[in-house]
Each structure stands twice: as structure tokens, then as C-alpha cells.
Amino acid sequence: ETGVTQSPTHLIKTRGQQVTLRCSSQSGHNTVSWYQQALGQGPQFIFQYYREEENGRGNFPPRFSGLQFPNYSSELNVNALELDDSALYLCASRDGKNIQYFGAGTRLSVL
Amino acid sequence: TQLLEQSPQFLSIQEGENLTVYCNSSSVFSSLQWYRQEPGEGPVLLVTVVTGGEVKKLKRLTFQFGDARKDSSLHITAAQPGDTGLYLCNQGAQKLVFGQGTRLTINP
Numbered sequence: 001e002t003g004v005t006q007s008p009t010h011l012i013k014t015r016g017q018q019v020t021l022r023c024s025s026q027s028g029h030n031t032v033s034w035y036q037q038a039l040g041q042g043p044q045f046i047f048q049y050y051r052e053e054e055n056g057r058g059n060f061p062p063r064f065s066g067l068q069f070p071n072y073s074s075e076l077n078v079n080a081l082e083l084d085d086s087a088l089y090l091c092a093s094r095d096g097k098n099i100q101y102f103g104a105g106t107r108l109s110v111l
Numbered sequence: 112t113q114l115l116e117q118s119p120q121f122l123s124i125q126e127g128e129n130l131t132v133y134c135n136s137s138s139v140f141s142s143l144q145w146y147r148q149e150p151g152e153g154p155v156l157l158v159t160v161v162t163g164g165e166v167k168k169l170k171r172l173t174f175q176f177g178d179a180r181k182d183s184s185l186h187i188t189a190a191q192p193g194d195t196g197l198y199l200c201n202q203g204a205q206k207l208v209f210g211q212g213t214r215l216t217i218n219p
Contacts, residue, residue, distance in 0.1 A: 002153070033207070042117075042199050042209035043154065090153050092207075100207065102153025 006103035018079045021106045025072040025093035032074045037088040086110045115210035123216040132213040134200035135182045148197040190217045
């Protein structure tokens with residue numbers, strides 16, 4: 001039990017649609033990161049938020065965006081979904097010792 | 112961006128055997144972390160190594176950090192079915208960069 005919960009667990013969308021994925025972090029964890037994990041691959045860093053501001057981004061287009069809220073929850077939004085966006089999306093919160101705790105992920109399928 | 116290469120990509124062995132998996136980079140790691148990810152779960156941190164030549168043990172798992180801090184290995188002794196999973200390494204900085212992982216299957 002990492003204390004990081006993600007919803008929904010599974011989601012099916014069609015190409016061109018928009019999706020919002022949610023993450024609830026542990027209280028006091030001010031940093032949250034989002035990752036995309038394609039089948040059979042390691043997680044790829046999407047972006048990171050610290051105290052509601054984006055402070056780092058990986059090689060993902062602007063249609064991937066996020067929000068972080070004061071209550072330690074966060075969102076990942078993806079617009080204009082493409083087939084290649086099908087993946088497991090992971091969020092991770094960071095504690096004061098710089099250790100990241102991952103949620104179980106949301107598996108997104110784009111048809 | 113630091114690239115991490117893990118080998119082998121897949122490994123399937125019998126219960127009770129020993130195994131070693133590797134994580135390599137062309138650049139120096141400031142620190143390196145090993146994670147295990149089981150099906151349907153997110154990665155879980157196993158260990159962080161910081162000092163070149165460092166060796167850490169976690170029950171039957173032995174983690175070694177190369178002297179030049181460019182490589183690391185994970186050795187499992189007497190593997191058990193519960194060790195099955197995806198083993199990931201990363202450079203442990205603010206924005207975690209992961210290798211593609213080693214998918215380990217231990218057959219009873």
C-alpha cells in the first residue's frame with residue numbers, strides 16, 4: 001500500500017476524444033509526477049508538478065497537460081487521443097526523503 | 112537525457128536457480144534505484160545506491176553499483192516464484208528516467 005490512488009483503473013476511449021485521469025497522493029507529498037508506460041516498456045516521464053506548478057516535462061506534446069490541487073490530488077489530461085496513447089498511466093508522489101511512491105495506474109485503451 | 116540499458120530484456124528460469132540482471136549507462140549516475148513492478152501494480156522501490164562500488168543486500172537480492180557509477184547489477188539467489196515481475200532501474204534524480212526493464216519469470 002503506497003498511499004497513492006488512481007482512478008479509474010481502466011478506461012476505453014476512441015481516437016480524437018479527450019480524457020482526464022486522476023491521482024490522489026499522500027498528505028504532505030508536494031511533488032507529483034506522471035508517467036506513460038507502454039506494454040513491455042519502462043515508464044516514460046511525462047511531467048512533474050510541485051506545489052501546483054509544472055516544474056519539469058518530458059518529451060510529450062502539449063496535448064498532454066496536468067493540474068495539481070492543494071488537497072494533494074492531481075489530474076492528467078490528454079486531448080485529441082491517438083491510438084499510440086494506449087498505455088498504463090502512472091502517477092507517483094514524492095516524500096521528504098525524495099522517494100517516489102507509485103499508484104497502480106490507469107490502463108487507457110484508445111480504439 | 113541519460114539513457115539506461117537493461118539486460119536481458121526477458122529471463123525465464125526455474126525456481127531455486129540464481130540470476131543476475133544488469134543496468135548500464137554511458138553517463139555517470141548520481142544515484143541509481145531499482146524497482147520491481149508486478150502485474151497490475153505500479154513500480155515499488157527496492158533499493159537506492161549512491162556510492163561507487165556499493166553493495167546492498169535485501170534478503171536474497173544483492174545490488175551492486177559499479178565503481179565508475181555507470182552500471183549496476185541485481186543478483187537473486189535461489190529465485191522463487193514470488194520474484195516474478197518487471198525489474199526496472201533508473202537514475203534516481205528528480206525526473207526518473209527508467210530503463211526498459213527486465214521481465215523475470217520464475218517457474219515452479
